[in-house]
Amino acid sequence: MTATTDERRTPEADAPNEPASLGSITRDYVARLRGGDIGSLPAILGLIVLVIVFSALRPDTFTTSLNFANLIGQSAGVMVIAMGLVFVLLLGEIDLSAGYTGNVAAAVMGVALTNHGWPWLPSLVVGILTGTFIGLVLGLLISRLGIPSFIATLAAFLGLQGVSLKIIGEGGTIGFQNDVILKLNNGNLSITTGWVLAIAGVAAYAAVTFLTMQRRRRRGLVAQPMLLWAMKSAGLAIVVLGMTAYLSQERAINPLLKSLKGVPIVVVIIVVLVVVLGYLLNRTAWGRHVYAVGGNTEAARRSGINVAWIKLSCFMMSSSLAAIGVILIASRDNSVSPQTAGNETLLYAVGAAVIGGTSLFGGKGRITDAVIGGLVIAVVNNGMGLLKQPQATVFMVTGLVLLIAAAVDALSRRRATASGRA
Amino acid sequence: MSVTAPEQTAPTTSEQPLLSLRGIQKSFGAVHVLRGVDLDVRPGHVTALVGDNGAGKSTLIKGIAGIYPFDEGEYLFEGRPVKVHGPKDANELGIEIVYQDLALCDNLDVVNNMFLGRELGSQAMLDDNTMEQRARETLDGLSVRTLKSVRTKVASLSGGQRQTVAIARAVLWNSKVVILDEPTAALGVAQTEQVLRLVRRLADRGLGVVLISHNLNDVFQVADDIAVLYLGQLVAQVRSDEVTHGQVVELITTGSSGAHGNTNGNTNGNTNGNTNGNANGNANDGPNGGTDGTDGVTTTPGGTR
Numbered sequence: 001m002t003a004t005t006d007e008r009r010t011p012e013a014d015a016p017n018e019p020a021s022l023g024s025i026t027r028d029y030v031a032r033l034r035g036g037d038i039g040s041l042p043a044i045l046g047l048i049v050l051v052i053v054f055s056a057l058r059p060d061t062f063t064t065s066l067n068f069a070n071l072i073g074q075s076a077g078v079m080v081i082a083m084g085l086v087f088v089l090l091l092g093e094i095d096l097s098a099g100y101t102g103n104v105a106a107a108v109m110g111v112a113l114t115n116h117g118w119p120w121l122p123s124l125v126v127g128i129l130t131g132t133f134i135g136l137v138l139g140l141l142i143s144r145l146g147i148p149s150f151i152a153t154l155a156a157f158l159g160l161q162g163v164s165l166k167i168i169g170e171g172g173t174i175g176f177q178n179d180v181i182l183k184l185n186n187g188n189l190s191i192t193t194g195w196v197l198a199i200a201g202v203a204a205y206a207a208v209t210f211l212t213m214q215r216r217r218r219r220g221l222v223a224q225p226m227l228l229w230a231m232k233s234a235g236l237a238i239v240v241l242g243m244t245a246y247l248s249q250e251r252a253i254n255p256l257l258k259s260l261k262g263v264p265i266v267v268v269i270i271v272v273l274v275v276v277l278g279y280l281l282n283r284t285a286w287g288r289h290v291y292a293v294g295g296n297t298e299a300a301r302r303s304g305i306n307v308a309w310i311k312l313s314c315f316m317m318s319s320s321l322a323a324i325g326v327i328l329i330a331s332r333d334n335s336v337s338p339q340t341a342g343n344e345t346l347l348y349a350v351g352a353a354v355i356g357g358t359s360l361f362g363g364k365g366r367i368t369d370a371v372i373g374g375l376v377i378a379v380v381n382n383g384m385g386l387l388k389q390p391q392a393t394v395f396m397v398t399g400l401v402l403l404i405a406a407a408v409d410a411l412s413r414r415r416a417t418a419s420g421r422a
Numbered sequence: 423m424s425v426t427a428p429e430q431t432a433p434t435t436s437e438q439p440l441l442s443l444r445g446i447q448k449s450f451g452a453v454h455v456l457r458g459v460d461l462d463v464r465p466g467h468v469t470a471l472v473g474d475n476g477a478g479k480s481t482l483i484k485g486i487a488g489i490y491p492f493d494e495g496e497y498l499f500e501g502r503p504v505k506v507h508g509p510k511d512a513n514e515l516g517i518e519i520v521y522q523d524l525a526l527c528d529n530l531d532v533v534n535n536m537f538l539g540r541e542l543g544s545q546a547m548l549d550d551n552t553m554e555q556r557a558r559e560t561l562d563g564l565s566v567r568t569l570k571s572v573r574t575k576v577a578s579l580s581g582g583q584r585q586t587v588a589i590a591r592a593v594l595w596n597s598k599v600v601i602l603d604e605p606t607a608a609l610g611v612a613q614t615e616q617v618l619r620l621v622r623r624l625a626d627r628g629l630g631v632v633l634i635s636h637n638l639n640d641v642f643q644v645a646d647d648i649a650v651l652y653l654g655q656l657v658a659q660v661r662s663d664e665v666t667h668g669q670v671v672e673l674i675t676t677g678s679s680g681a682h683g684n685t686n687g688n689t690n691g692n693t694n695g696n697t698n699g700n701a702n703g704n705a706n707d708g709p710n711g712g713t714d715g716t717d718g719v720t721t722t723p724g725g726t727r
Contacts, residue, residue: 219551219555220555221551221554221555283548283550284546285548288530288534291530292538295527295528296526298525299524299525299526300527302509302521302525303525303538303539303540304509305539363527
């Protein structure tokens with residue numbers, strides 16, 4: 001960069017490269033919030049409020065590490081389905097069949113595993129590929145034939161419900177005996193492995209973000225301030241290490257009978273999915289094209305992006321992740337039934353993505369939204385259960401939470417339009 | 423060399439058109455939209471393409487862009503006949519179109535929009551830093567000072583800034599011809615001024631610029647040449663300093679400027695010796711085809727630039 005280009009830069013553009021203070025970081029953030037770019041903030045605040053309320057009402061049960069581990073296990077399936085839905089929602093489409101797609105996939109895995117005695121890995125792969133195949137068919141119907149996704153996936157929702165009934169049999173279940181499949185959403189890491197992974201994860205985050213920051217600074221690009229990097233890394237370290245310590249405690253009601261401690265294995269699955277899918281969305285050309293199609297399909301088409309392929313691949317992604325999600329639910333249940341991913345599973349997953357901050361209008365959303373939103377829904381369900389509320393109340397409260405999330409989305413969109421941030 | 427073949431045997435490099443169309447015909451079913459259009463786009467020149475609604479402006483540029491093929495006629499790029507079957511072919515030749523609706527993604531930032539569909543880096547890993555640098559350099563090269571940060575989402579930009587991004591995207595690719603469809607239609611006075619200055623700078627950098635506009639003030643401000651389409655025929659391609667506002671309006675509305683005895687177009691055309699237009703195409707131009715040079719600008723496709 002020469003001196004002349006530096007002159008052209010306005011002072012504002014250069015400011016972020018100067019050593020920032022706590023005050024300026026806060027000011028930038030508040031300015032973004034005021035502009036309507038709120039992201040997952042409402043969901044995180046809501047989560048904190050819910051945790052405080054339930055902790056106050058049920059201090060003896062809600063805050064125990066046993067309950068915390070349960071909560072993760074209960075929400076994992078919905079979270080993973082919601083991650084898949086994020087791809088479809090980013091396009092401004094919907095996949096109503098994700099729940100039963102996963103159900104069929106889990107049933108296929110169960111048949112291979114239990115009825116045919118296949119080893120766990122091929123069974124799992126066949127199950128996930130079943131999901132991918134359903135996604136391929138849906139994607140072709142929607143992208144090539146032009147059936148609206150609402151109708152195509154509504155048909156699949158009904159049809160696949162029938163398919164899973166057919167595979168499993170009315171009122172039947174397929175039980176799992178395989179240890180690996182059962183451990184997916186029941187097992188825990190050893191204490192040592194948990195700590196090693198937690199520390200390695202935090203260190204990797206800090207290192208990667210630090211190197212990114214340095215590389216940008218060397219090339220004269222605006223980089224995030226060192227202070228912000230330190231705050232983010234320290235924050236992540238506190239949360240991750242704190243949770244690891246909490247989950248490393250003995251949490252069995254009767255430890256002599258069966259010891260329960262360590263970070264649940266499903267946490268690793270979720271973290272790996274978040275990192276891999278987040279990378280796909282943010283660092284690859286494909287991910288950028290997904291956002292482009294969701295933001296302005298016509299512009300994407302004129303830029304030479306293969307819109308049909310982007311749609312097709314997003315539906316394949318959604319269905320594959322739905323398969324993984326329902327397999328996690330089935331793993332927790334130790335079996336798969338025609339109603340493993342019942343009607344509310346899909347709606348919870350859509351709710352999770354939207355509560356987390358993914359827009360139903362397309363173009364806006366992140367993978368982490370699915371995790372945060374999934375936690376909100378799980379905390380409501382879990383906390384209401386501990387308060388001994390009837391299912392009727394749980395549904396009503398969950399509905400209210402979703403409504404609040406949608407209202408926040410709508411309001412922030414209005415605000416964003418007013419301030420031109422959309 | 424008062425009349426030469428369309429291929430133009432011995433032009434100076436700066437005078438050779440980047441893009442030439444000869445005898446372009448295009449019909450949609452029974453509707454004959456383009457009837458033997460000849461158009462030249464020269465490096466370093468802003469060619470304004472004007473005409474009333476339905477005159478065939480959009481059809482012409484969409485054909486140039488490769489969105490649909492012309493039925494008949496020659497498409498020459500840098501003197502060579504080329505076949506353009508799709509937008510990618512046009513892009514590879516170095517032809518970029520800035521559409522009226524801009525075709526930007528609001529939810530992406532300036533850099534991502536400029537590189538949309540042609541991202542740098544491998545498929546598996548985008549090179550965001552290089553893209554950001556090149557976007558910045560391109561904007562700086564166009565002396566764009568209105569964009570604070572290239573990482574701003576396009577949604578938060580003003581109309582003029584969006585237009586700037588769309589134009590910058592078009593010149594990012596070492597393009598040779600940039601076609602702008604009504605770039606100032608939705609802009610305020612100050613922003614229009616900004617965009618027109620930018621259009622002028624593109625031409626000053628040696629690009630061939632085609633400006634489609636309904637606003638004759640804009641046209642006279644920046645254009646070197648004015649090409650007038652009337653009912654699918656190019657009734658005139660004249661130097662903008664040789665015609666008056668009123669004559670252009672008349673050409674747009676009636677297809678001829680009438681017999682005002684204005685000989686500017688003709689005389690200058692001859693002295694320039696720039697005669698790549700073809701007499702044949704002219705003769706087919708219906709009501710104007712048979713008139714001789716003394717009428718003014720209507721018969722000048724052969725003699726003007």
